Amino acid sequence: MKMLVVFEKMGAHRFLGHLDLQRAMQRALRRSGLPVTYSQGFNPHLQLSFAAPLSVGIQGEREIMEVPLSRQISEADFLSKLNKTLPQNMKAKAAVLLEDKLAPAMARMGAATYVLRPDAHFEQLAAAVPGFLLQERIPFMKRGKAGMREEDLRPLIYNLMVKDDTLVTVLATSSKGTARADQLFLSLCAFAGIQQPRCLITRTALLDERFAPLEGA
Amino acid sequence: MDKQMRSRLEALLETVQKPSRYTGGEVNEIKKDWAGRTSFCFAFPDTYEVAMSHLGLKVLYESINAQDDLLCERVMMPWVDMMAGLMEQGIPLYSLESRKALSDFDMVGFTLQYEMSYTNILKMMELGGIALNNKDRDEGAPFVVAGGPCAFNPEPLSPFIDAFLLGDGENATNEMLRVIAAGRKAGKKRADILRDLAQVEGVYLPDLYEAAYHEDGRLAAFRPLDQTAPLPITKRIERNLDEAPFPTSIPVPYTQAVHDRIVLEIMRGCTRGCRFCQAGMLYRPVRERSPEQLFALAEQLVAATGYEEMSLSSLSTGDYSQLLELIRGLNQRFADQRVSLSLPSLRIDNQLQEALGETAEVKKSGLTLAPEAGTQRLRDVINKGVTEEDLLRTVSEAFASGWSSVKLYFMIGLPYETDEDLLGIADLARKVVAAYYAVPKGQRARGLKVVVSASTFVPKPMTPFQWAAQDTLEEIRRKQSLLRSALNIKGVTFNWHDPETSFLEACFARGDRRLARVLYRAYELGCLLDGWNEHFKFDAWMQAFADTGMDPAFYANRERAREELMPWDLADIGVSKNYLWRENERARKAEVTPDCRHGCEGCGLTRFEGVCT
Numbered sequence: 021m022k023m024l025v026v027f028e029k030m031g032a033h034r035f036l037g038h039l040d041l042q043r044a045m046q047r048a049l050r051r052s053g054l055p056v057t058y059s060q061g062f063n064p065h066l067q068l069s070f071a072a073p074l075s076v077g078i079q080g081e082r083e084i085m086e087v088p089l090s091r092q093i094s095e096a097d098f099l100s101k102l103n104k105t106l107p108q109n110m111k112a113k114a115a116v117l118l119e120d121k122l123a124p125a126m127a128r129m130g131a132a133t134y135v136l137r138p139d140a141h142f143e144q145l146a147a148a149v150p151g152f153l154l155q156e157r158i159p160f161m162k163r164g165k166a167g168m169r170e171e172d173l174r175p176l177i178y179n180l181m182v183k184d185d186t187l188v189t190v191l192a193t194s195s196k197g198t199a200r201a202d203q204l205f206l207s208l209c210a211f212a213g214i215q216q217p218r219c220l221i222t223r224t225a226l227l228d229e230r231f232a233p234l235e236g237a
Numbered sequence: 238m239d240k241q242m243r244s245r246l247e248a249l250l251e252t253v254q255k256p257s258r259y260t261g262g263e264v265n266e267i268k269k270d271w272a273g274r275t276s277f278c279f280a281f282p283d284t285y286e287v288a289m290s291h292l293g294l295k296v297l298y299e300s301i302n303a304q305d306d307l308l309c310e311r312v313m314m315p316w317v318d319m320m321a322g323l324m325e326q327g328i329p330l331y332s333l334e335s336r337k338a339l340s341d342f343d344m345v346g347f348t349l350q351y352e353m354s355y356t357n358i359l360k361m362m363e364l365g366g367i368a369l370n371n372k373d374r375d376e377g378a379p380f381v382v383a384g385g386p387c388a389f390n391p392e393p394l395s396p397f398i399d400a401f402l403l404g405d406g407e408n409a410t411n412e413m414l415r416v417i418a419a420g421r422k423a424g425k426k427r428a429d430i431l432r433d434l435a436q437v438e439g440v441y442l443p444d445l446y447e448a449a450y451h452e453d454g455r456l457a458a459f460r461p462l463d464q465t466a467p468l469p470i471t472k473r474i475e476r477n478l479d480e481a482p483f484p485t486s487i488p489v490p491y492t493q494a495v496h497d498r499i500v501l502e503i504m505r506g507c508t509r510g511c512r513f514c515q516a517g518m519l520y521r522p523v524r525e526r527s528p529e530q531l532f533a534l535a536e537q538l539v540a541a542t543g544y545e546e547m548s549l550s551s552l553s554t555g556d557y558s559q560l561l562e563l564i565r566g567l568n569q570r571f572a573d574q575r576v577s578l579s580l581p582s583l584r585i586d587n588q589l590q591e592a593l594g595e596t597a598e599v600k601k602s603g604l605t606l607a608p609e610a611g612t613q614r615l616r617d618v619i620n621k622g623v624t625e626e627d628l629l630r631t632v633s634e635a636f637a638s639g640w641s642s643v644k645l646y647f648m649i650g651l652p653y654e655t656d657e658d659l660l661g662i663a664d665l666a667r668k669v670v671a672a673y674y675a676v677p678k679g680q681r682a683r684g685l686k687v688v689v690s691a692s693t694f695v696p697k698p699m700t701p702f703q704w705a706a707q708d709t710l711e712e713i714r715r716k717q718s719l720l721r722s723a724l725n726i727k728g729v730t731f732n733w734h735d736p737e738t739s740f741l742e743a744c745f746a747r748g749d750r751r752l753a754r755v756l757y758r759a760y761e762l763g764c765l766l767d768g769w770n771e772h773f774k775f776d777a778w779m780q781a782f783a784d785t786g787m788d789p790a791f792y793a794n795r796e797r798a799r800e801e802l803m804p805w806d807l808a809d810i811g812v813s814k815n816y817l818w819r820e821n822e823r824a825r826k827a828e829v830t831p832d833c834r835h836g837c838e839g840c841g842l843t844r845f846e847g848v849c850t
């Protein structure tokens with residue numbers, strides 16, 4: 021069995037890179053004494069798998085990782101033990117026992133929702149949304165293995181709307197294509213003709229291909 | 238920090254590399270309420286990743302915070318992007334825990350691990366809102382103190398640091414904080430509190446002394462200006478390590494530290510008496526922690542941190558008297574918890590192999606050996622008690638049991654060194670290669686890799702070589718190129734460094750208080766992060782010497798006479814100057830001095846009460 025864990029990565033933890041996060045999780049699991057499976061060899065490691073790495077600077081409200089178990093344990097027990105050793109702002113919110121044969125969370129990913137909270141120019145940005153979405157193509161430069169190349173953002177934006185003083189968006193996040201929320205914001209600012217203001221971005225949910233929360237498998 | 242400044246800081250953190258260097262909030266961070274407590278900021282003049290690898294920081298952090306009346310926070314040298322951002326945004330350099338400016342603390346303590354961090358200290362003070370000069374600090378300013386190995390010759394920093402601590406800091410730091418607390422409570426003047434600090438054993442207050450010089454630049458006299466100021470200053474010694482504080486729970490960095498693991502200090506001091514080694518003289522006598530205590534500490538640390546790796550720290554781990562028992566015990570306790578024990582390159586003999594057990598495979602990645610010199614004669618000169626036979630046996634055994642990569646460390650520019658000794662390095666490398674090919678093909682691991690590293694020797698104060706001249710830059714370069722061609726051997730890689738850093742280290746390691754002017758001028762010229770190659774500006778340093786009318790060769794390349802008064806003679810580390818001279822004489826004759834565990838060699842330490850009896 022494996023345990024799917026929903027956790028937050030908020031506040032200053034948004035600055036942690038993916039490797040930093042992996043290490044922090046591994047150490048929290050080690051401190052917890054939970055029954056997890058280690059790799060063999062001189063430096064045994066916990067084989068954690070994360071659904072979708074989060075870019076540095078972006079917060080996550082419901083991030084997901086999967087932990088291989090060495091023996092069965094109840095979801096409630098797992099959650100409370102893990103929360104005793106996790107750092108603040110990294111609390112686990114849910115744990116779901118899954119069969120090993122279920123595809124890994126990473127393979128089940130389809131999209132993710134984000135909330136963007138800009139510091140300034142909100143009116144202009146909000147007003148620009150309809151026109152932004154009406155564009156047929158939204159080209160942007162992406163760094164790939166073979167240098168920079170142009171890609172189209174438009175088909176990767178499933179939804180973008182204004183809600184109170186925020187922008188809420190659903191972006192493709194899968195092996196077939198992934199849009200970054202900070203790229204979306206950059207393109208939107210360019211379209212609105214404003215200098216990019218500071219913007220706090222929070223990823224609020226990870227969804228499967230049918231837009232259902234990944235943890236609801 | 239007010240709300241507005243906090244939000245400016247948040248915005249800044251979004252723009253710098255590795256923001257988690259500046260946020261704190263690690264697991265096991267300790268945040269105490271400031272009300273009614275005396276505050277100490279442990280300041281490490283290098284980056285977060287280096288600082289968080291340093292055991293001393295963790296020892297003091299926990300032991301000070303364990304005191305109800307005291308608190309300890311941390312600050313490190315910001316990287317260039319953060320430095321620029323702080324200045325631009327008008328945010329003072331702040332502690333990780335409560336984000337207070339350095340100037341808000343009662344005492345700020347810098348650790349002096351290497352000379353090339355001195356300019357960082359000035360920068361950190363400036364960024365933290367502390368006046369650089371002792372004399373310019375007002376009544377409410379923090380007391381700026383410094384300790385660590387370089388504090389044994391503190392003179393080049395003397396105008397900037399109120400008080401230095403010489404020796405072990407575990408209990409002395411608490412005492413200093415309490416002297417300040419009591420003084421402030423009694424409404425004493427800063428100058429009087431400083432005088433009280435000078436009464437703490439091991440504390441040196443540079444402003445209470447004056448130095449006079451001969452016309453040729455040598456130190457002529459050094460005397461106290463105040464009757465109460467001690468001279469010499471006796472180093473502080475923790476006599477029993479089992480009673481000295483050691484952390485049981487340490488902050489676990491998010492970003493990877495240089496040494497990101499649990500470190501157990503098993504022993505302090507070393508009796509081998511290598512003549513180039515400053516630590517070996519400074520940290521006498523040898524004191525061991527008992528295995529029982531180490532087991533208990535290790536268990537608490539593993540539970541508190543979740544670290545997956547542990548290592549042992551000391552100057553000479555192979556000399557720990559109960560090493561087998563210790564390794565066996567650690568393996569028994571932690572094998573199921575998947576904590577790996579990483580050991581330095583000891584002789585992996587059968588007994589040790591057995592102690593390591595079947596569960597713990599020894600890392601086969603590399604064997605590191607430090608013969609230090611290329612010929613037996615020169616190894617006798619420096620009293621490095623390894624023979625070629627020992628060395629070749631070790632590598633042969635290693636090659637036979639599956640290693641294929643060996644690192645060999647040497648120094649060049651050692652006193653009494655000849656070109657023959659340098660060629661001896663190549664000779665030794667060739668023999669190591671031959672030892673590899675002596676193992677039959679099917680049996681040896683593939684991919685032989687012998688790395689020969691040669692660092693430039695820096696004569697250090699309080700060693701038998703404190704009188705020696707360092708080779709000039711030209712001479713070092715000549716020796717490097719000689720070695721480069723001699724080491725053109727298949728399977729051997731030669732590593733060396735530009736000698737400029739070692740040259741400056743030699744200046745500051747044996748500098749007097751006049752060098753403070755050079756330091757300050759270099760700082761004005763923008764020298765910072767000098768320990769980082771990409772930031773090291775040798776030309777600016779040379780200009781600083783020129784601008785202040787000081788000659789670096791006087792400090793680095795001059796041989797001193799036996800009777801010369803040294804700037805660091807102000808400190809009594811227990812080891813006597815007579816002993817050091819005797820060792821220097823023996824070095825000249827290439828005579829070996831045995832390890833004093835087998836019989837006291839009379840280094841002078843027995844003058845200290847309860848030590849080496």
Ligand code: SF4
Nearest residue numbers: 833837838839840849
């Ligand atoms: S006093 Fe004697 S035994 Fe002790 S460290 Fe010195 S030489 Fe060695």
